[in-house]
Amino acid sequence: MAKTLYVGNISWETTEEDLQNAFARYGEVLGCRIITERSSGRSRGYGFVEVREEDVQVMMDNLNGIELDGRRLVVNEAKPRD
DSSP states (O other), rough: EEEEEEEEOOTTTTOOOHOOOOOTTOOOOOEEEEEOOOOOEEEEEEEEEEEEEGGGGHHHHHTTTTEEEEOOOOOOOOOOOO
């Protein structure tokens, strides 16, 4: 089963490929997206990474607080929309 991780404090220079590569070191990445502003296409500084359920804890433990492109990532389990 897949789970979604919220990733915050992403640098504007970080690409989805960069984010996927960082997470892939700790398990299988099923999908990755950085949220952008509609008008400008500029990153909003956060995104989501879809991973296998068994990889969630390992990824949160190893990636929360790491520095990527000069910013310390915030990684936790995404909360469902209301």
